[in-house]
Amino acid sequence: MFKISQDFAPPFKLIAPFFILGSLFYLFSSLYLFSFSVDDFSFADPKVISFAHLFLLGFVMMIIFGAMAQLVPVVLEVGHFGVELFYAIWPLLLIGTLLMVFGFLYSSALLPYGGVVVLTSMMIFVGEIFLTIAKVKKLTLVMSSVLISNTFLFFGIIFGLLMALSYAGTISVDISSLLKAHIFAVLGGYISITIMGLSIVLIPMFTLSHSFSLRPLEISISLMSVTVVLAILASFFHLEWLSIISYILAIVAMLVYAYLIYIIYRIRPRKENDIYAISLMFSYSSLLVSIIVALLYFVVGKENYLLASMWLLFFGFFGFLITGHIYKIIPFLVWFERFSPLVGKQKIPMLVDMIPQKSSQAQFIFCALGVSLVAIAILFNSNALIGAGASFLVMGALAFIRSVLYMINFKN
């Protein structure tokens, strides 16, 4: 008999809280939009900072961490060092996120506590990933991307904690020096490089694409890594010219990566436009529009262009990339746990049967409308459009939660 291990599919009860909390935070972030008016459209506004942390920590990081519990062994081709550590990660991330969100809004005294709790959660995550990587005998490009991205996360959260301590008056550091370093290390260094590496494993796996060169991935990961280092140096030494170089390199890195995704899309044998495919199409389209709007910012110089670009990056690119993959990851884990032992013994569902068609389509349509309307609202300073976009996003988020719960509770 072959020994069937769960190395490549950890128990679903370990991962489920990440996905349930992540989808709830997606709803909270959508609801939060109702509190915005055009007067708040500034990167320095505490409401914007609080919102960014609610979405990035509560939704993006929560779901990425949960997904990594399953994806890391798949990508690294070895079992976790200690997958049980993930039981400690989500409660800490939940508490830390709430403390930081309320800290930015109501009391900066909460920020050091939130920062330390988030730091602890992420240190456990990064430590577990590093110890798992240590088991790998030979690093491939994708495995290296996991190592690089988690190294940047390590520094990104250290910068974040220092800023949180400074906000609260516990220590005195130059927040403006750390801000760009924090943003680039987390957004460019961790989230973007993680997406680059994992998507090149996952998208071909689901689309059955083969025989494409990984050279563009090498270039995009290398460029983004150099970008983050330059941005950190520019931030610390207040070198504006170096900042501009890093912005340009970041855009080039994302364009090269987008080109590779286009190649994979073009050669894909699996041409069905299911919820996964259309989510990814919207996601990568948002990335391209986000880049165009960012370029316009350099021409026009108005801050709302940069905010609109960030919005499209967060809710458009990250958001749809994550929700699209949720429709693949949750059915697989539930199927593995609930139905795989029944293979050959009774009729069991295929993974596609576990995806709720109506709520997934509703989620896609409402969220796509919401993201587009809010982007226009930010660009043209329209309070009415923010409300309209938020309404669509809340409807979409509710449909998303319904889909997640349906897949988790799926019975044949």
Place this chain on the structure above:
Amino acid sequence: MAMFTKDEIFQAVSTVVDPEVGFNLVEMGLIYDASSDDEGNVKVTMTLSTRACPLHQMILQWVKEAIEKLPNVKEIDIEVVWEPAWNISMADDNVKKALGA
């Protein structure tokens, strides 16, 4: 004299379906070769659509269980190879058509 023909082994393995794409492993073109000796020992050479397949171990188990249903089968040796790498041209026409390839 082989106890089972290649077709008989392929027929047995064709009961194993990839839950992600919904096609069996034989029509996907994932089973490269199969043979048996006169004592009922079976050898299967196969691949997977991706090295990072999270169902790797489980699919091998299903293939083994499917072959065990053949009468008087003894040892089953399943070799997973990555060369030649699988691509959609190895799949049956009905798979290509259904996927839109």
